[in-house]
Amino acid sequence: METYRSEEEQVEALKRWWDENGRSTVIGIALALVGVFGWQGWQEYSQGQRDAASDIYQQLLQAAGGAAQSPAQQGVAERLAQRLKDEYAGSTYAQFAGLQLARLAVADGDLEQAESELRAVLADASSGGDVALVARQRLARVVAARGETDAALALLDVSGSHPYQASYALARGDILFGEGRRADALGAYQLARQLESESPGQLNLASLERKLARLSPVSPEAPEPAPTAAEVEQ
Template sequence: MESYRSEEEQVEALKRWWKENGRSTLIGIALALGLGFGWQAWQKTQQLAAENASNLYQQMLQVLSTQDEQAGTVGRQLATQLKEQHRGTVYAQFAAMHLARLAVNDGQLQAAEQELRWTLSMASGNDDIQQVAQLRLARVLASLEKPDEALDLLQGANPDYQASYAIARGDIFLSQGLEAEAFAAYESALATMEEGAPVPQTLQDKLEFLGARLQSAVLEAS
């Protein structure tokens, strides 16, 4: 506002300003208060939804951990409910990965692929869920005889998953009879593991087996 020489001028200016802007100011204050209360209500709604999703997820885990014959059916129902009612939460993504695991156990690889692709569509960035879902999807695609798609998924990995991704690439190459490529992938996995970390016995066995075969092939060719 302008500077005025006398209090009277300031009062008149305030009256004039209020006449011109007072109504919009009140509306702005009302909106601000409304937004404040709305934000609090939204936060409470989100908190309640998160608690409900967490409780439902715990129920699903408890059911799937039992040996009951109906556990798989009930577990699938709870997982599907999580996906439908809480699709924007990590619980829904975990539920989808459980559904994929159950589908693999039942030999329903296409259903597993769908669940894992759904998980990836909901996961953000290169977080742990995305990395694990990509790894599992790659193995499912390889089992569906889609090795090229599987290998494409395994190109990018966070440092924590580089060894697991390299082992998966090696397994896919080995299933195709590409022993040299498989050996190189397994060696890459070994190289990316942290110093002092235990080396999986299966990885050691594969390296020894392929190393011996490749050396034998070189000797035969010479």
């Protein structure tokens, strides 16, 4: 009888607990399940979005690669880039698309459009991240080409170390050379070579050596080679 009474008491206690806490417990479990399945659904959706954006970007790269030879391909590249910016705004792929649109604009000689695209990328990209650093360097070259040398050099003045220091020094040298500041340009090129030796893979060393040779002191018997347009633009 004692065992039976104890079991009855346990059942009664369970009933009282359920009356007091059962509804909130069920709601809590339901909310937890919704959270779990909702998170899984969101993860699947996000992955699907990334995969779709990646596919469009690969098509964009292919079209952009043939844009120089085919106006039709350039049109395709521009449409795909704009689609990425519209449908995947805020994503890294949208920022990549902006970089590609800027490159196509430079090829067309539309520096104003190129600057607009690069400033938009710079505004959206994480400060100090790879995309922002690449956009800043390209923007500096575009701004310099528009005749705003001081603004261009200011864009390249980034504090702290980063993976693009050698290419930043090279860009600074090119901008200074374009302004006729030969000694300053030489110093920038020398710094670029030093930084490249410390972290190889950023620069075309053959091109850099030609620029250094062009600005290094030469004997009167050895005339200084005239720069090519391609070298100045690098």
